[in-house]
Amino acid sequence: MEDVLTENPPPSRFFQEDLNNFVPPLESLPSPFIIFSNPKPELPFRPSLLIIAISSPSLYVFHNLPSKTLLGSLIMPEVPFSGNTMEPSLEDKSCNIYSLSSTDDKNLILLVSVQLPVSPERSNLVSRFLIGQDIIPERVIILDSIQSRNFRGRLSPDETLAAKLETSAEKKAITHTGLVNLDYFPSGSVIDGLSASLLSWCQLKNIRGTLVITWPEFGPSVIRFVGALLKKIVPSLDVASVNKDLERNSSRTGLKKDTWLDSDLYT
Template identity: 45%
Template sequence: MEDVITEAAPPSRLLEEDLNNFTQPSPPLPSPFLLFPHTQQTLKPNLLIIAISSPSLSLFHNFLTPQTLTASLILPELPLSNPNNHTLDIHSLSSNILIAAVRNPIPDTRAYSVAEILLSDKIRPESVIILDSIQPMNHRGMLSSDEAVAFKLESAVERKMVNGEKLLDGLEYYPSGSVVDGVGAAILGRCQILKIRAGLCVSWPQFDSDVVFLLKDLLKGLKEFDFGLSGDEVFKFGRSKDHVFQSHLYI
């Protein structure tokens, strides 16, 4: 006969997800919102550039000034006194080009909410370029710290454009089996829903001056901008975090 006192209790007949039914759900987070320092208006640029990676922010740093600031995207769950609350600042590079600088990391759980507000009735671009980095765990293949590489993904509308008219002309497509996540993927997905021409460029290494010059060459069609970069100016983005990393994933 079993000892009912010392024997381990039988497993619960309730599944773990059933036990969560007795837990009070967390209140939903409020939606992000756009804050315009001047008169609120609908922005309709020909091109919206989303700078997420450190090299892309370095490339445009001379243009990201208080004078060019057009709007800021705010996450309400962060205190207004926190300088990191300005998760994304939108600057006007010209009458036809806007750049959204993602200066601080955006949680994956908030990525689509940010994309939905960024591409809404207040901002209606004709085309979008997203500049992001390759996350090593998401890439299928070998990544070398000695070679700067970049790949692209496109929305269906952009995919139909002929060579020579594409936003990221000259780049190869991201290898099959590799994935992109985070706010860059969310914005590309939003462009797909809204049928906007969009190209997502992912580059490696994440912190490297060679990537800055690679992006500069990629965006040479923006002839109205003189990036004027030298090696010394971007050296602070050199091999500081991933200089010995290699990724080789097998499927």
């Protein structure tokens, strides 16, 4: 007589995919959406330049620019509003869209400050909302930081580095204002997340796109570099207030390094 306790069990009558029928499907997240300050804006916006800040230094520069107008905000339903302030703050988990000129201006320039976490699974969807639907730019510049774990080589915390990646349309363009002297991102290093998705979307849409990667992730030296770079790209940009705020914070007694960047967003 067979021992039913020690004998190998018979093969399952179900295929592996059939077993998933007994598992409740994962709830799909609601789609992101954009809320505009003007209830009835003339869409789509067609800026000559769209600058997207993801890195901490670029967010700091954007936050301290005096002459910008809030156009709207990208809402991620999975990101709670708790802890956000009434006025824009570096500690907010938000994604605000600003303009540097009138929306009727032919040389409209838009700024997007991405201060909320975007998971890899949501990066492509967010990229589509920022580029190609309500906003159709002629040129896109994305500002992000080098992640040391993805960089092939040694990164010194005391040395400021910058590199770029470009779409085919940008490489073919005649003008590369402010970005000519930047080296290309070294082969063997990796870019992932939202910045990679945004650049890929630009390539797919045949839009002039450049991803600028900087190192270190924090610090006054890289903030000054980003400010100077933006000034070359947009000569009318007022970065004097950024430098003044930087000097005021760094000269305060008892202020530890990068305290102005020390918030939940950057931990």
